[in-house]
Amino acid sequence: MSEKTLTQMAVEVLSTADGREKTALSHKYAAEWFAARKAGNMLPVGTATPPDFPARPEKPELLDPRDVPRRKPGSEKGRLAILHAVAHIELNAVDLHWDIIARFGHVPMPPGFYDDWVKSADEESKHFNLVCDCLEGLGSFYGDLPAHAGMWRAAEDTADDLMGRLAVVPMVLEARGLDVTPNMITLFEKAKLDSVVDALKVIYAEEVGHVAYGSKWFHFLCGRDNHDPKDAFHELVRKYFPGSLKPPFNEEKRAEAGLPPDFYWPLSDQPKG
Ligand SMILES: [Fe+2]
Ligand SMILES: [Fe+2]
Numbered sequence: 001m002s003e004k005t006l007t008q009m010a011v012e013v014l015s016t017a018d019g020r021e022k023t024a025l026s027h028k029y030a031a032e033w034f035a036a037r038k039a040g041n042m043l044p045v046g047t048a049t050p051p052d053f054p055a056r057p058e059k060p061e062l063l064d065p066r067d068v069p070r071r072k073p074g075s076e077k078g079r080l081a082i083l084h085a086v087a088h089i090e091l092n093a094v095d096l097h098w099d100i101i102a103r104f105g106h107v108p109m110p111p112g113f114y115d116d117w118v119k120s121a122d123e124e125s126k127h128f129n130l131v132c133d134c135l136e137g138l139g140s141f142y143g144d145l146p147a148h149a150g151m152w153r154a155a156e157d158t159a160d161d162l163m164g165r166l167a168v169v170p171m172v173l174e175a176r177g178l179d180v181t182p183n184m185i186t187l188f189e190k191a192k193l194d195s196v197v198d199a200l201k202v203i204y205a206e207e208v209g210h211v212a213y214g215s216k217w218f219h220f221l222c223g224r225d226n227h228d229p230k231d232a233f234h235e236l237v238r239k240y241f242p243g244s245l246k247p248p249f250n251e252e253k254r255a256e257a258g259l260p261p262d263f264y265w266p267l268s269d270q271p272k273g
Helices: 006-014 019-038 076-103 111-137 150-157 162-190 194-225 229-240 251-256 261-267
Strands: none
Touching: 006 019, 006 076, 006 111, 019 076, 019 111, 076 111, 076 150, 076 162, 076 194, 111 194, 150 162, 162 194, 162 229, 162 251, 194 229, 194 251, 229 261, 251 261
8 A cells, every 4th residue: 555645646647658557557546545445544635736737658649630630430540540539538538537636636525526536537547448459459559640639728728727627527528428429339330340349338338427427526516615507517618618519419328427408508509409
């Protein structure tokens, strides 16, 4: 057992560049956190200073989203590009979940808040490795293609605002994952890539939980500070998230995750269908 605080652990994960190493450390610290919790203890949360940008491997090259080449989704190259983008999102998600722990260590929160984000970080670590295994099984690897540079933007924009972070990261960005993953699963089913389909199904099931944790703690903070949750959500997403939300929405999974339609429809550029 280490004597580290949870926020120190988070900073260590954020400061590890290699993807497989980052996710191994993430898994190790999650196991330590939950072992202590199971024994009826809790590691101290402490406070720490996370890096402005998490350490990342030399490859992939990070490009402006407009410069990332687009490929036909039905082609083999297109499928590899999708998987590569998913791996990049998962690695970013590992950092996002450790960052919410490290960045807001000074905000008093109940133990369950840390349980939820440590668990999420551990699951993202598994997702990254699953997708890397898929890429490698198809003769590629994470780092083989360029990736989006703008992924940390949401974290930067909400570095001083925990409610803003919860609104934009789990309740907008991760909820978007619920909207797009079913089509992705169909695409890989058509290509008869069973191992990829299995990996995406694991990711799809667990991502509902991450959105739900976002909604849970957002509502908790609204209740503590006497804000109307829906109004606060609209205000914070408009403040921190550029552009509008894009339907079609996965209303069923969003509901399962505690996101009612009147939270997201008013932020879309289309009338409710
Ligand atoms: Fe994930
Ligand atoms: Fe997630």
